[in-house]
Amino acid sequence: MSAAALRLQPVTLQFRRAPGPLLAQIEAALAPHGQPLRWAITAVEPGLAGSCPLLTLEAVVLA
Amino acid sequence: MTASRPLPTLLVIPTGIGCELGGYAGDGLPAARLLAAASGCLITHPNVMNAASLYWSDRRIHYVEGWALDRFAAGELALAPRASQRVGVLLDAGIEPELVLRHRQVIDACRASLGIPIGPVLTSELPLGVSLQKGASGSSWGTIARPDVLLRAGEQLVAAGATAIAVVARFPEDPESEALAAYRAGSGVDALAGAEAVISHLLVRHLGIPCAHAPALLPLPLDPALDPRAAAEELGHTFLPCVLVGLSRAPDLVPLVDSLMRGTAPLLHAAQLGAVVAPAGALGGAAVLACAERGIPLISVANPCLLEVNAEALGLVAIPASSYAEAAGLVLALREGIDPAALTRPLAGPA
Numbered sequence: 001m002s003a004a005a006l007r008l009q010p011v012t013l014q015f016r017r018a019p020g021p022l023l024a025q026i027e028a029a030l031a032p033h034g035q036p037l038r039w040a041i042t043a044v045e046p047g048l049a050g051s052c053p054l055l056t057l058e059a060v061v062l063a
Numbered sequence: 064m065t066a067s068r069p070l071p072t073l074l075v076i077p078t079g080i081g082c083e084l085g086g087y088a089g090d091g092l093p094a095a096r097l098l099a100a101a102s103g104c105l106i107t108h109p110n111v112m113n114a115a116s117l118y119w120s121d122r123r124i125h126y127v128e129g130w131a132l133d134r135f136a137a138g139e140l141a142l143a144p145r146a147s148q149r150v151g152v153l154l155d156a157g158i159e160p161e162l163v164l165r166h167r168q169v170i171d172a173c174r175a176s177l178g179i180p181i182g183p184v185l186t187s188e189l190p191l192g193v194s195l196q197k198g199a200s201g202s203s204w205g206t207i208a209r210p211d212v213l214l215r216a217g218e219q220l221v222a223a224g225a226t227a228i229a230v231v232a233r234f235p236e237d238p239e240s241e242a243l244a245a246y247r248a249g250s251g252v253d254a255l256a257g258a259e260a261v262i263s264h265l266l267v268r269h270l271g272i273p274c275a276h277a278p279a280l281l282p283l284p285l286d287p288a289l290d291p292r293a294a295a296e297e298l299g300h301t302f303l304p305c306v307l308v309g310l311s312r313a314p315d316l317v318p319l320v321d322s323l324m325r326g327t328a329p330l331l332h333a334a335q336l337g338a339v340v341a342p343a344g345a346l347g348g349a350a351v352l353a354c355a356e357r358g359i360p361l362i363s364v365a366n367p368c369l370l371e372v373n374a375e376a377l378g379l380v381a382i383p384a385s386s387y388a389e390a391a392g393l394v395l396a397l398r399e400g401i402d403p404a405a406l407t408r409p410l411a412g413p414a
Binding site: 012021023040044055056 | 129130198200202206214260261264265268376377
């Protein structure tokens with residue numbers, strides 16, 4: 001991506017965690033929005049009846 | 064008796080989430096100094112070390128910008144300690160002439176009184192256009208209008224010989240805001256931190272060299288009730304001295320492919336990490352998760368902040384610590400090969 005074309009985009013999204021390593025899941029969740037520059041999980045809602053938790057991600061991506 | 068070998072340890076105190084310790088003006092420094100002494104080798108980021116006019120230089124502490132820290136933790140970058148960097152300085156064209164002069168005098172002072180190699184100093188072709196925002200969680204976020212201008216100026220500094228870059232961007236003034244009043248009273252979030260992180264992340268990602276940021280702001284009216292944790296930012300006219308000192312001895316960032324070819328140069332790799340230390344409620348960042356997934360012992364420290372993203376919520380295994388003093392004791396135990404579980408009663412069940 002050339003410097004001239006860079007656009008910074010804030011993103012907030014939620015996704016339900018699947019079993020297994022988390023980093024790859026986060027990268028996959030952010031990928032449709034752009035290249036992640038900065039992100040963090042900012043909230044976790046426990047899953048009901050044994051389901052996986054719902055994660056909130058706040059990020060800045062290069063769109 | 065011989066001293067144990069250093070235990071490279073990563074200290075993360077995320078920026079802009081109001082950590083009670085480390086969420087202000089370099090008030091994570093005492094914890095960093097203690098952890099450096101306990102581990103013999105600490106890797107941490109500018110938010111922990113930068114106290115505006117105040118700084119602490121310790122050969123055991125490696126000053127690594129947040130984007131590079133994440134890549135290091137993921138095993139994509141190695142760190143190559145070096146005696147000094149030549150720090151180029153990028154001044155935002157949006158800074159008023161008098162404030163520019165203040166920053167130029169800091170540069171002169173750091174050259175004359177500390178002997179730091181600094182230069183060139185460049186002004187961006189246009190204002191960077193910093194704006195501040197808050198995320199849904201209340202965390203500090205922010206952005207700049209002209210990332211292209213930032214990156215072009217960075218390229219020019221590298222072409223002119225800089226091996227590290229300090230950026231000074233003009234930040235919006237809002238002296239009457241409730242957020243600033245809360246921060247100065249010791250109960251708020253550092254509203255500048257999110258945009259600062261974006262600026263330094265962009266540059267490090269693009270150039271692959273150490274970079275850090277200092278905001279340019281006018282002095283605030285005196286506040287007799289100023290919280291001691293915020294006081295370092297009100298001692299002088301700029302936030303630049305700590306950045307210049309930190310960058311002057313920051314390690315080189317070596318992509319993993321290159322690091323395999325470096326031969327004899329002593330490099331720090333994520334594979335050498337013996338512990339990662341982070342606030343118990345802020346474990347959902349890239350560096351901590353990368354370390355946890357690599358099986359590096361995670362020490363989660365009670366350090367209240369806006370977030371409650373803890374080990375239980377994320378399904379991580381962590382060693383809890385009630386303070387950074389306890390965390391340092393745990394790091395020392397790991398360094399000495401002592402099982403932390405052996406230090407509490409009742410003794411945990413069979414391994």
